[in-house]
Amino acid sequence: MTDLLPSPDMSPDAGPYWDAAKENRFLLQNCDACGEWxxxxxxLCTHCGSDKTSWKExxxxxxxxxxxxxxxxxxxxxxxxxxxxxVFVDLVEGPRIMTNLIGExxxxxxxxxxxxxxxxxxxxxxxxxxxxxxxxxxxx
Amino acid sequence: MIxxxxxxxxxxxxxxxxxxxxxxxxxxxxxxxxxxxxxxLELKDVDGLLTAYSMTEPYFMMxxxxxxxxxIKPTYCxxxxxxxxxxxxxxHHAAMAIATGxxxxxxxxxxxxxxxxxxxxxxxxxxxxxxxxxFENPYGPLIPSxxxxxxxxxxxxxxxKREEMAAVAVRAREHAIRHPASPMxxxxxxxxxxxxxxxSTPLNILDCCLISDAAGALVVTSxxxxxxxxxxxxxxxxxxxxxxxxxxxxxxxxxxxxTTISGNAAYDMSGLTPAHIDFAELYDCFxxxxxxxxxxxxxxxxxxxxxxxxxxxxxxxxSFPINTHGGLLSYAQAGASGGxxxxxxxxxxxxxxxGDRQVKKHDIGLVHNEGxxxxxxxxxxxxxxxx
Numbered sequence: 473m474t475d476l477l478p479s480p481d482m483s484p485d486a487g488p489y490w491d492a493a494k495e496n497r498f499l500l501q502n503c504d505a506c507g508e509w510x511x512x513x514x515x516l517c518t519h520c521g522s523d524k525t526s527w528k529e530x531x532x533x534x535x536x537x538x539x540x541x542x543x544x545x546x547x548x549x550x551x552x553x554x555x556x557x558x559v560f561v562d563l564v565e566g567p568r569i570m571t572n573l574i575g576e577x578x579x580x581x582x583x584x585x586x587x588x589x590x591x592x593x594x595x596x597x598x599x600x601x602x603x604x605x606x607x608x609x610x611x612x
Numbered sequence: 613m614i615x616x617x618x619x620x621x622x623x624x625x626x627x628x629x630x631x632x633x634x635x636x637x638x639x640x641x642x643x644x645x646x647x648x649x650x651x652x653l654e655l656k657d658v659d660g661l662l663t664a665y666s667m668t669e670p671y672f673m674m675x676x677x678x679x680x681x682x683x684i685k686p687t688y689c690x691x692x693x694x695x696x697x698x699x700x701x702x703x704h705h706a707a708m709a710i711a712t713g714x715x716x717x718x719x720x721x722x723x724x725x726x727x728x729x730x731x732x733x734x735x736x737x738x739x740x741x742x743x744x745x746x747f748e749n750p751y752g753p754l755i756p757s758x759x760x761x762x763x764x765x766x767x768x769x770x771x772x773k774r775e776e777m778a779a780v781a782v783r784a785r786e787h788a789i790r791h792p793a794s795p796m797x798x799x800x801x802x803x804x805x806x807x808x809x810x811x812s813t814p815l816n817i818l819d820c821c822l823i824s825d826a827a828g829a830l831v832v833t834s835x836x837x838x839x840x841x842x843x844x845x846x847x848x849x850x851x852x853x854x855x856x857x858x859x860x861x862x863x864x865x866x867x868x869x870x871t872t873i874s875g876n877a878a879y880d881m882s883g884l885t886p887a888h889i890d891f892a893e894l895y896d897c898f899x900x901x902x903x904x905x906x907x908x909x910x911x912x913x914x915x916x917x918x919x920x921x922x923x924x925x926x927x928x929x930x931s932f933p934i935n936t937h938g939g940l941l942s943y944a945q946a947g948a949s950g951g952x953x954x955x956x957x958x959x960x961x962x963x964x965x966x967g968d969r970q971v972k973k974h975d976i977g978l979v980h981n982e983g984x985x986x987x988x989x990x991x992x993x994x995x996x997x998x999x
Contacts, residue, residue, distance in 0.1 A: 480750035512747045512861060538768075538866060540760035541813040542752060546737055550752035558757050558812075560866070570744075570861050572751050583768050600750055 511567035532589035575604035616998035619845035622651025622831035629795035631825040639827035647829035652842025660688035660718030664948030668729035695983025698948040700990025723827020723949035744859040763900040776918025777899040778805035788938025819899040821940035828952030850993040852877020871908035874989040886910035890973040893954030896939040951981030
């Protein structure tokens with residue numbers, strides 16, 4: 473478990489997302505016209521169609537919408553890490569995001585548990601946003 | 613107008629299972645020949661061709677590629693990429709072309725050599741293409757992982773039981789072993805499913821579809837033209853689509869899907885309701901999926917379709933047979949061919965000659981195809997007669 477996983481492929485739409493992750497910051501697009509947050513990054517707002525968008529820092533908190541424990545990885549790199557957990561997180565601000573659930577207690581996590589963003593180093597001096605269980609009593 | 617005017621006049625399938633002596637194109641050609649033979653037609657009668665895609669063979673314009681391989685020069689030809697929903701969607705396009713006179717006889721084919729055309733690891737890796745390349749694949753999901761998260765949420769919200777999902781796989785196997793072309797000869801139990809190798813919780817290997825060499829083909833033409841052809845036509849009574857997302861991150865919901873929308877469009881076109889349907893061939897890439905589809909298509913209330921599988925209602929002798937050929941779980945799954953076998957089976961069941969696999973009531977059958985992660989849907993309703 474000492475080898476870092478591969479760097480994510482990065483699309484030009486999402487430059488600020490990946491640049492921020494390198495600095496342990498979580499940025500999402502927030503529509504200047506309708507005020508809605510959105511994920512995944514896109515040129516037009518998927519709520520209202522506006523092309524006026526700002527990258528802003530949401531709370532980084534949410535709850536687990538669903539999860540699964542992967543026992544057979546898709547590639548050799550991921551197979552070295554099995555079993556690992558994938559979660560869908562409903563962010564407080566609205567969008568849904570898929571990451572791994574990492575950190576203490578992840579193997580006991582359930583739908584509805586509060587989580588918060590954290591970051592994982594990947595190859596090539598990159599990082600990816602991940603989610604960890606929020607400290608107990610820290611309601612999302 | 614599509615209803616009553618467009619028919620499937622012939623159906624065919626390639627050899628199923630492991631067919632190392634044929635390429636993916638070869639499997640499509642074998643299925644096409646058998647479908648044309650079934651209709652009493654020849655390749656020279658075909659003026660339209662719609663096909664799918666290949667993840668095992670390095671071809672680009674599959675419609676043109678298959679046309680040149682078959683030695684035909686159609687005036688209506690394309691390939692579609694709608695995952696497992698491709699056959700239904702292609703049939704919809706073909707039906708519109710027939711109804712508007714753009715073509716007279718359209719061959720619709722789909723299939724690949726998924727079992728022998730690539731290594732198992734390559735197959736698994738190729739299928740990760742369904743995940744979002746930038747925002748899902750960096751986290752190592754398998755296709756089963758996405759469906760596993762749907763299953764977990766669905767069980768959480770609607771009380772579907774793990775054992776009911778296992779029963780879907782058990783029923784599929786019971787039906788597959790009655791099918792003469794199926795590679796399956798041995799039954800499985802609920803306990804076998806629950807104790808099989810874990811893939812992505814709660815899904816085990818026996819909750820997941822096969823990886824097969826297989827192709828299927830349809831001959832689509834007008835009801836008028838079909839009158840003097842060899843086999844009984846299946847009338848297309850209703851058809852509808854819904855495309856709500858591709859990647860699961862962007863799905864409007866993980867508990868309500870486009871199946872309801874495509875189903876309602878098909879019911880509306882046909883003027884029929886779920887109560888008129890005698891049997892259904894649903895998409896069963898994973899054991900949770902036909903449970904969700906049966907509920908969204910109105911055959912059971914939310915949370916209640918699992919019991920239909922567990923208690924035997926969906927068996928061939930049951931009150932509402934589902935997946936009478938064994939489905940993707942136990943008959944065949946070769947990329948876009950998955951949904952195609954359901955269409956072929958529905959046409960055969962309507963004709964009424966399937967021996968110990970034949971359902972008793974076979975006037976009207978419904979087929980549902982889906983592609984992606986319950987992303988793209990096509991519902992079709994077929995009748996033995998025009999209505």
